[in-house]
Amino acid sequence: MIAAHICSGCAVRDRALCASLDDVELDTLNALGQRRRLTRGQTLVWAGEESLVCANLLSGVLKLSAVTPDGREQVVGLLYPADFVGRPWAELADFTVTALGDVELCVFPRKPFERVLEDHVRMERLLLQRTLAALEEARGRMLALARLSAREKLAGFLLDMADRVQGCRATASGPVTFDFPLTRGEMAEVLGLTIETVSRQLSRLKAEGAINLMGARGITIRDRALLEAA
Amino acid sequence: MIAAHICSGCAVRDRALCASLDDVELDTLNALGQRRRLTRGQTLVWAGEESLVCANLLSGVLKLSAVTPDGREQVVGLLYPADFVGRPWAELADFTVTALGDVELCVFPRKPFERVLEDHVRMERLLLQRTLAALEEARGRMLALARLSAREKLAGFLLDMADRVQGCRATASGPVTFDFPLTRGEMAEVLGLTIETVSRQLSRLKAEGAINLMGARGITIRDRALLEAA
DNA sequence: CGAGAAGTTGATGTGAGTCAAAACGAGTGG
């Protein structure tokens, strides 16, 4: 019951892929796994390098990014607690995985993890369902990147963040206040913009009364409807 | 052996998901399936509607597209023969699926198809692997949509098409000639551009000697290296 | 051959990128 003990305090025990395993099966997986911490800016995987690991994200936020040969960068996905990291059966890593803040992971060597996956149909099915969901999300993001204006991208992004990173709010429908887990530069990478454009659009939304900015990190959504209109 | 007979002549018998099934298993699937043809412009699935079917694409090309509330459209994926269509376990369809030319499909009602998937681990695994590959592709496309110039997008797209739709070529490394399965407008939808920009960039590539255009459809890749440089 | 669709080309406008400088904020040491 050692594994059950290790995992019993796990914040994502019943939300990550592990949710498909019983305590005994969890033992097998745990024999392979290893906790790991990353601090802001540290990279777990480099695009193009050999793909050695898969992982479950326990806490914090990771970014998945792609780079053109000449150095232009684009964040192609954000990973939140309970999300799965890595690509089983791929020899090379597709994208670079970097911590946006302090991060805790449950890391598994890829090959043995593949074997566990192959032996546990329910886990494999859960991964399939999540991958299908991730694919839908990525495709939705394609629409946003290609067809929305900078203003629309920002508004959508702020609403998304507000739902995910729940901060304090006075009343249920009232203004929400929280801290960005991303810098302006990282937001620009996510939205396919430049840092200056992000800053300008935020200033504009502030001037219009839709949001309020406190310092570089703090933000309050003052008028949700106004954001949704964009 | 009826099913084996039906499928024995199938162009994608060993490239589509069916590749994971033996002839007996194929019988089960075939009992559910139904051949269907679409002509250019016909739509198989509408985004937002109930998700009723999955399918294997036998021949032709399909586009997957997303639309903003105000009508801006973006193609978020192209499907080629042997590709899988639809999203199992989703109640609503994510995207609109439309034929770019004449198309043949092997269509299955979604719910029964899910049961087959659940009963055939190897097929489920194959679908997982393909979904992971599709996810990688979609993310790569995000980089292209967000960070490449119109010229770069076109060059990349032409190279991709040349590899996929193999036409006639004089020598192995020499010029390739083939027909677009897409109109200028559809290319614009794929690349996140307007029809005019696509046309202009093609003209420019022609003027530079990288390609040759014959009529609205025909194209010859004259200088592959020049395209790769962009 | 003719009509309608698809594609090309040109003139003009504009949203976002680029370059540059100022303002701000967080952390350090006097």
Added chain:
DNA sequence: CCACTCGTTTTGACTCACATCAACTTCTCG
């Protein structure tokens, strides 16, 4: 507690790639 510094953010002036609007040309197919 304040002065100093480094990194981030904001703001401004300018540029440019692509969109838009519009006219014209070329294909396609009955």
